Amino acid sequence: MDAEHRTAEQDGARTAPHQPPAAHPEHGPGRSQLTRIASGAESGLALTATASPARQLRDDVLSARRIVVKVGSSSLTTAAGGLDADRVDALVDAVAARRAEGCEIVLVSSGAIAAGLAPLGLARRPADLARQQAAASVGQGLLVARYTASFARYGVRVGQVLLTPDDVIRRAHYRNALRTLDQLLSMGAVPVVNENDTVATDEIRFGDNDRLAALVSHLVRADLLVLLSDVDALYDGDPSRPGTSRIAEVRGPEDLAGVEVGSAGKAGVGTGGMVTKLDAARIATSAGIPVVLAAARHARDALAGQPTGTLFHRTGPRTANRLLWLAHATEGRGTLRLDAGAVDAVVRRRLSLLPAGLTGVEGDFSAGDPVDLIDENGHIVARGLVNFDARELPVLLGRSTHELAKEYGPEYEREVVHRDDLVLLDG
Numbered sequence: 553m554d555a556e557h558r559t560a561e562q563d564g565a566r567t568a569p570h571q572p573p574a575a576h577p578e579h580g581p582g583r584s585q586l587t588r589i590a591s592g593a594e595s596g597l598a599l600t601a602t603a604s605p606a607r608q609l610r611d612d613v614l615s616a617r618r619i620v621v622k623v624g625s626s627s628l629t630t631a632a633g634g635l636d637a638d639r640v641d642a643l644v645d646a647v648a649a650r651r652a653e654g655c656e657i658v659l660v661s662s663g664a665i666a667a668g669l670a671p672l673g674l675a676r677r678p679a680d681l682a683r684q685q686a687a688a689s690v691g692q693g694l695l696v697a698r699y700t701a702s703f704a705r706y707g708v709r710v711g712q713v714l715l716t717p718d719d720v721i722r723r724a725h726y727r728n729a730l731r732t733l734d735q736l737l738s739m740g741a742v743p744v745v746n747e748n749d750t751v752a753t754d755e756i757r758f759g760d761n762d763r764l765a766a767l768v769s770h771l772v773r774a775d776l777l778v779l780l781s782d783v784d785a786l787y788d789g790d791p792s793r794p795g796t797s798r799i800a801e802v803r804g805p806e807d808l809a810g811v812e813v814g815s816a817g818k819a820g821v822g823t824g825g826m827v828t829k830l831d832a833a834r835i836a837t838s839a840g841i842p843v844v845l846a847a848a849r850h851a852r853d854a855l856a857g858q859p860t861g862t863l864f865h866r867t868g869p870r871t872a873n874r875l876l877w878l879a880h881a882t883e884g885r886g887t888l889r890l891d892a893g894a895v896d897a898v899v900r901r902r903l904s905l906l907p908a909g910l911t912g913v914e915g916d917f918s919a920g921d922p923v924d925l926i927d928e929n930g931h932i933v934a935r936g937l938v939n940f941d942a943r944e945l946p947v948l949l950g951r952s953t954h955e956l957a958k959e960y961g962p963e964y965e966r967e968v969v970h971r972d973d974l975v976l977l978d979g
């Protein structure tokens with residue numbers, strides 16, 4: 553069954569009000585926190601045979617005062633292509649209902665490329681970046697115009713915010729982006745965020761709005777991230793196959809062991825599939841922000857704390873710095889190879905990287921770009937913003953800053969990567 557065509561009855565969360573969470577028997581006591589609810593063709597049978605699913609309202613959702621809501625392309629477009637005004641209105645109704653309770657909402661909306669296809673005579677999402685950008689350029693205007701009209705029914709203004717990774721990994725830009733978003737919220741507007749697709753390049757782009765939404769949640773210090781999609785939850789396998797089960801709650805990475813995720817979305821308009829949603833959930837929850845993944849058509853329930861979709865509990869403490877962006881928003885544009893002493897200094901002692909610890913440089917980058925720091929075995933240990941252009945570095949390898957300053961002048965006394973611009977990466 554296509555996930556898009558599930559009915560409310562097939563969404564297990566809707567079937568049993570006010571029951572405590574129940575573990576699926578097949579997962580045993582060791583996995584008791586993980587609630588899986590059978591669905592697809594077998595849902596009726598399985599629900600009778602197992603304990604009733606949870607129906608309690610979700611505290612994390614109810615208490616949230618600032619929420620980032622991300623909606624995917626497939627939830628905003630018609631089957632024939634182009635924006636679906638009814639679906640946009642339904643989403644805006646759900647957002648407005650939650651705003652009416654005094655909650656601030658940032659909308660991260662995909663759909664620019666999808667909205668621009670039909671007006672440009674394109675039948676499907678093109679493979680090449682140039683035509684995607686042309687479609688996004690046409691579609692982004694249509695998308696924001698549609699939101700503007702829809703929110704106007706509630707007397708609410710929207711503000712378009714288009715971001716590239718560069719806008720947020722650099723300290724000054726990060727502050728600017730945050731200030732604009734804060735200001736829009738304090739003036740009662742709804743920021744509508746998307747990637748700035750028209751200037752993105754293959755090397756410099758978020759690529760998917762799921763991760764972008766997780767990073768925006770972190771930027772605005774949101775209390776909750778809600779990912780709305782055409783699929784109504786995370787399943788333990790491709791939800792179009794019968795016999796897969798909805799996962800109602802995820803408490804940590806161990807709950808995802810054995811879950812099969814695919815990257816293909818319906819109708820070819822979405823980009824990341826479930827892979828990027830899980831990435832987004834990992835980024836947000838590790839930074840202290842719980843995540844709800846639900847169907848866009850259940851947006852009102854999801855925002856009201858109803859146990860629809862999948863709830864990912866927070867796994868880490870709240871953090872507040874732009875290094876999360878450095879780790880997740882971008883790829884390194886080159887590599888710096890470190891000797892063992894430099895790895896120890898950077899990783900264990902959290903010191904800046906100096907030229908003396910460098911043994912090699914690869915890539916074509918400029919000062920200020922993100923680069924990966926690799927150890928002698930080629931493992932990436934950290935990412936940082938480099939203070940030199942790639943072409944300047946070869947003569948500096950292995951030399952002391954003191955010696956370099958004497959030979960080339962005082963500006964060569966600087967760190968290759970300052971510790972404030974460094975984030976450690978696992979593996």
Ligand SMILES: Nc1ncnc2c1ncn2[C@@H]1O[C@H](COP(=O)(O)OP(=O)(O)O)[C@@H](O)[C@H]1O
Binds near residue numbers: 623626787790817818
């Ligand atoms: N384990 C899984 N659970 C749920 N959905 C999955 C899973 N694996 C793959 N998918 C697919 O991911 C799709 C959602 O991703 P995508 O189309 O990119 O959505 P959006 O446009 O909302 O970002 C679903 O339609 C579904 O087909």
Ligand SMILES: N[C@@H](CCC(=O)OP(=O)(O)O)C(=O)O
Binds near residue numbers: 624661759824825
């Ligand atoms: N920035 C692109 C969306 C990229 C994206 O992640 O799309 P989706 O998988 O539908 O959330 C656009 O507006 O078309």
